[in-house]
Amino acid sequence: MKKNEENWFATLAGEKVYGMNPKIRLQARLVRSVFKKRAEEINKNINQDDDYLEEKLIHELEKIGFLKKQSKSWLEKLFDKNNWLILLAIGAGGVYATKEYMRSDVIQLVDQPQLIEEQVVRSKTGFWGNWFDAQGGFTGFWSRIQLEKTGRLEEPIPTSSTQCSPDNLSIKGCLALANNGNSAAQFNLGLMYEKGLKVEQSYEKAFEWYKKSSALGNKPASINRDYLIDNELILQ
Amino acid sequence: MELEDILKLLQSESLVLREKGGREICKKLKPQLMGYYRQRRLNKVESEEVIMTSLLKIITKANTVEEPKKFKSWCWQVARNTLYDHFRKYKKYKNEINEEVLENFEIVARITQEKEKITDKEECVQLGIKEFEKAMPDRAYIIHMKMEKFTNQKISERIGKSLAATKEYVSQTYKKLKPFIENCTEGDD
Numbered sequence: 001m002k003k004n005e006e007n008w009f010a011t012l013a014g015e016k017v018y019g020m021n022p023k024i025r026l027q028a029r030l031v032r033s034v035f036k037k038r039a040e041e042i043n044k045n046i047n048q049d050d051d052y053l054e055e056k057l058i059h060e061l062e063k064i065g066f067l068k069k070q071s072k073s074w075l076e077k078l079f080d081k082n083n084w085l086i087l088l089a090i091g092a093g094g095v096y097a098t099k100e101y102m103r104s105d106v107i108q109l110v111d112q113p114q115l116i117e118e119q120v121v122r123s124k125t126g127f128w129g130n131w132f133d134a135q136g137g138f139t140g141f142w143s144r145i146q147l148e149k150t151g152r153l154e155e156p157i158p159t160s161s162t163q164c165s166p167d168n169l170s171i172k173g174c175l176a177l178a179n180n181g182n183s184a185a186q187f188n189l190g191l192m193y194e195k196g197l198k199v200e201q202s203y204e205k206a207f208e209w210y211k212k213s214s215a216l217g218n219k220p221a222s223i224n225r226d227y228l229i230d231n232e233l234i235l236q
Numbered sequence: 237m238e239l240e241d242i243l244k245l246l247q248s249e250s251l252v253l254r255e256k257g258g259r260e261i262c263k264k265l266k267p268q269l270m271g272y273y274r275q276r277r278l279n280k281v282e283s284e285e286v287i288m289t290s291l292l293k294i295i296t297k298a299n300t301v302e303e304p305k306k307f308k309s310w311c312w313q314v315a316r317n318t319l320y321d322h323f324r325k326y327k328k329y330k331n332e333i334n335e336e337v338l339e340n341f342e343i344v345a346r347i348t349q350e351k352e353k354i355t356d357k358e359e360c361v362q363l364g365i366k367e368f369e370k371a372m373p374d375r376a377y378i379i380h381m382k383m384e385k386f387t388n389q390k391i392s393e394r395i396g397k398s399l400a401a402t403k404e405y406v407s408q409t410y411k412k413l414k415p416f417i418e419n420c421t422e423g424d425d
Contacts, residue, residue, distance in 0.1 A: 005410050013385045026421045030361040031413075035383045042274040053284060054262045057291055058255060066296055067255050155250050166250040195245075197256055 152227055153220035156191055157184040164188055171199055178209070186213035187221045194224070203233040239264065243307045246298035258295050265291065269315055272394075275377050276319060277369065290318040309393045316396060360420035368416040375409040382406065 007020040011028035012035075061067045156166040163173020164185050169192060177185030190209035193202045207228050214222035228234050237260050245257030269290060273283035293314050301307050369376040374395070381391050392402035 005407060008410060009382050009406075012379070012383050014383075023421050026357070027361070027417055030358050030420065031365065031379065031417065032383055033358060034362050034365050035380055038275075039271075039380065039384070042271055053266060053287065054259055057262050057288060057295075058258055060288070060292055061255075061258055061295060064292075064296070067251055067258070154244065154253075155248060156252065167252065169252045195253070195256065197252060 152223055153187075154191070154195075156188045157220070159184045159188065161185070169197055178212075181216065183213040183216035183218040183221065186210075186216070187218050187224075190221060190224060194228070203228055207234045237264070239308050239311070240304040243298055243301060243304050246295055247301075257298075258291075261294060262291055265294070265311065265315075272315065272377070273319065275380050276373050278319075278322070282322070286318055286322050289322075290315045293318065309396065312394050313396050357420050361417050364416035364420060365413075368413055372409075372412060375405075375412055378406055378409045379413065 004021065004024055007017045008024050008028045010017050011020070011025050012032050014032065017025070058067070156164075156169055158165050159174075159177055159182060161173045161177055162168060163170045164177055169188060171189075171192065174185045174189045174192065178189050186209050190206045190213060191197065192199050193206035193209060195201065199205075207225060210221045210225035210228070214225055239261075242257050242260045242264065245253045245260065248254055248257070266287060269287045270283055273286050274280070278286060294311050297314070298307075301310055365376070378391065378395070381394065386394075388399060388402050388406065391406065392399050395402065395405070397405060
């Protein structure tokens with residue numbers, strides 16, 4: 001770029017340039033003045049904007065199905081071309097569960113939320129542990145893959161409450177479970193505060209919930225807690 | 237929140253995180269896109285319409301972005317293409333697509349006559365820039381970005397050219413603008 005050009009752009013950007021051609025300087029200043037006025041006028045309108053565009057956008061996304069689960073009939077779901085693997089896995093899970101819980105002298109906990117989140121944590125142990133929970137139910141392996149790929153779990157963990165699940169997180173739903181010592185709900189609360197999901201974002205609160213959850217042995221929570229410390233997002 | 241973090245949210249399986257991503261990208265890009273579209277002479281209502289279309293495309297196609305580092309320039313590519321689609325849709329913008337349709341000298345000759353009547357220098361420059369914006373809106377946006385102290389790197393992301401090509405484009409922009417404002421400062425040597 002030639003010197004005159006450089007000086008012209010520098011003056012346009014509002015910098016003081018010494019020793020430049022006065023005519024070029026004047027031109028640049030006049031152009032700056034015209035563009036500045038124009039930009040101020042536009043910015044005035046932008047700042048007056050409210051959130052209605054955001055709400056309209058979310059509404060449109062819901063309308064086109066981006067924020068809604070596709071609902072299929074159970075027959076469609078069952079015979080979906082990719083479902084043979086899931087069917088096989090569920091069948092194998094059933095066999096495994098039957099084998100494990102054939103005896104009646106094992107005390108079974110009814111609707112014990114903690115077991116559900118343990119599906120994610122216990123996935124480190126054994127082949128079956130990667131795919132099924134203690135009851136032999138198919139749990140999938142998404143969380144495990146994500147943990148291995150990023151070192152962090154950034155998705156909510158399913159719990160027994162529909163108000164504290166990956167598809168429907170609510171502070172009330174998660175708090176109710178978390179206060180009863182459910183580490184999955186505690187993890188979800190940590191995630192909500194870390195990401196600012198439906199709550200005001202706070203790394204401190206996120207840290208507290210991750211700490212509680214990891215104290216109950218929740219591995220993803222301890223990874224996320226360490227992440228906050230390592231990245232100096234909270235003061236230790 | 238950085239764009240790369242927002243991309244993660246948009247690519248998530250969780251509906252809650254996706255919604256969060258949608259809101260975040262709207263907050264992040266809306267003011268920038270509004271500035272961009274308004275600079276390209278769209279009125280407020282038109283700008284909002286184009287912003288909505290751009291954001292919907294960005295959000296729903298975000299899962300096709302494989303490299304998070306390229307997400308920003310990809311967003312601007314979508315924004316530009318949506319703008320050009322808008323120009324094609326409405327005939328009143330037929331000159332906006334190809335800025336080189338009109339030769340400089342034709343316009344300069346026309347506005348020189350008008351400028352002769354004007355004694356105020358700023359008014360004269362204003363008239364020149366108005367014509368420049370009409371004839372070369374892409375280049376007018378370059379001047380705007382330079383005035384806002386954008387680096388060539390940042391400009392290259394917005395206009396979708398390589399850094400070297402952007403430097404050349406910026407330099408050419410100066411040369412293209414010159415004839416539009418040249419006579420306004422005569423007598424100041």
